[in-house]
Amino acid sequence: MDLKYPDDFRCPISLEVMSDPVIVASGHTFDRSSIQRWIDSGHHTCPVTKLPLPPHSPLIPNHALRSLIHSYNPVVGRESSKRKPSRSTDQICFLSSLSYPASATSLSTLLGLAKDEPAFRRVLSDSSAPSILLRHAASPDSPDLQNLALRTLIYLSLDGDDARVGLVADGAIDSLARALASGGPNVSLAATVLTSLAVVEVNKCTIGAHPFAIPALSVLLRNGKGRDRREAATALYELCKFPENRGRAVRAVAVPALVYFAGDGSERAVQVLSLIAKCREGREAMANVEGFVRVLAGVLMEGTGRGIEHALLVLNFVCSDIEKFRWEAKEEGVLEICLVLIQKDYGKIGRNALALATTIEKGEFVGLI
Numbered sequence: 001m002d003l004k005y006p007d008d009f010r011c012p013i014s015l016e017v018m019s020d021p022v023i024v025a026s027g028h029t030f031d032r033s034s035i036q037r038w039i040d041s042g043h044h045t046c047p048v049t050k051l052p053l054p055p056h057s058p059l060i061p062n063h064a065l066r067s068l069i070h071s072y073n074p075v076v077g078r079e080s081s082k083r084k085p086s087r088s089t090d091q092i093c094f095l096s097s098l099s100y101p102a103s104a105t106s107l108s109t110l111l112g113l114a115k116d117e118p119a120f121r122r123v124l125s126d127s128s129a130p131s132i133l134l135r136h137a138a139s140p141d142s143p144d145l146q147n148l149a150l151r152t153l154i155y156l157s158l159d160g161d162d163a164r165v166g167l168v169a170d171g172a173i174d175s176l177a178r179a180l181a182s183g184g185p186n187v188s189l190a191a192t193v194l195t196s197l198a199v200v201e202v203n204k205c206t207i208g209a210h211p212f213a214i215p216a217l218s219v220l221l222r223n224g225k226g227r228d229r230r231e232a233a234t235a236l237y238e239l240c241k242f243p244e245n246r247g248r249a250v251r252a253v254a255v256p257a258l259v260y261f262a263g264d265g266s267e268r269a270v271q272v273l274s275l276i277a278k279c280r281e282g283r284e285a286m287a288n289v290e291g292f293v294r295v296l297a298g299v300l301m302e303g304t305g306r307g308i309e310h311a312l313l314v315l316n317f318v319c320s321d322i323e324k325f326r327w328e329a330k331e332e333g334v335l336e337i338c339l340v341l342i343q344k345d346y347g348k349i350g351r352n353a354l355a356l357a358t359t360i361e362k363g364e365f366v367g368l369i
Contacts, residue, residue, distance in 0.1 A: 022059040109149035114155040137174035140182035150189035157196040177366040180216035204242035218252040240275040255285040267307040277317040289341035293328040
């Protein structure tokens, strides 16, 4: 009897069941042969969204979907599996026995295998276990189980870009956003998983477009303590490397929290500000934070080398764009600090301090090195 396949299993181009599903930069999945023909025939847009694709757009295997298709009908997708890791019968049986809710013993075993056996992580990715892990990750009702699930997801995400994209395709962003919003004891772990997933360019876009991911990180940055704030800032730093996410961070009111965190000595917060300062919306948000220049001047006086470097970058951007900042920089003694940095450092920091001093005096942007 012929099986009736779900529409999601069919390629949007060929309308046939996919044997080798891949994800393009737009986030949509196609059968590899179909999308490759589309690109080879001179098309430079996504067939679904009609939006431009970047040059040499990567085709990232969608292991999660391929596994679903294979499970629906084991014949489909078998030929496209070019490389299969060795699979212990015991491990396969163990994964097959997992269900939700899983026991602490089962999740502990899963964590140990994911941590110690890299080959097992590919087996894990191709099983139904990630969906179980994500359900536990989203549930604050059992913090111990949530902790085990999130730690396992961290190791799973370290298996490479394919695993990271696969987790996002499995719904990881929804689960992690819920974990962050819960405010429970595992929020820093959720932020760490999100950072790992955001390493992949297409995931930066997908995570940023999620309505609750960046706002949840912003709340954690404002209300969290210690490690929570550090992990939230690190996730925002990775996400804001994607230009569109800078405005999203501004609209999530992340700028004041980043400034206050920078004032507490966070180098990472200054790095995030250096990315957000590249957009006009970000600079305008900084203008509304009382004591902004004072905080950055403090970083110039007491920060580490990298913190000073990024503080110079932020100040150069804002002082070139907003006159108010040039006056405040003079009042806070930034010119004098720059002169000291020029005299102490003959390298990059000294040259960038000279550029900032010139910007403050002339009101013209001088590119940093």
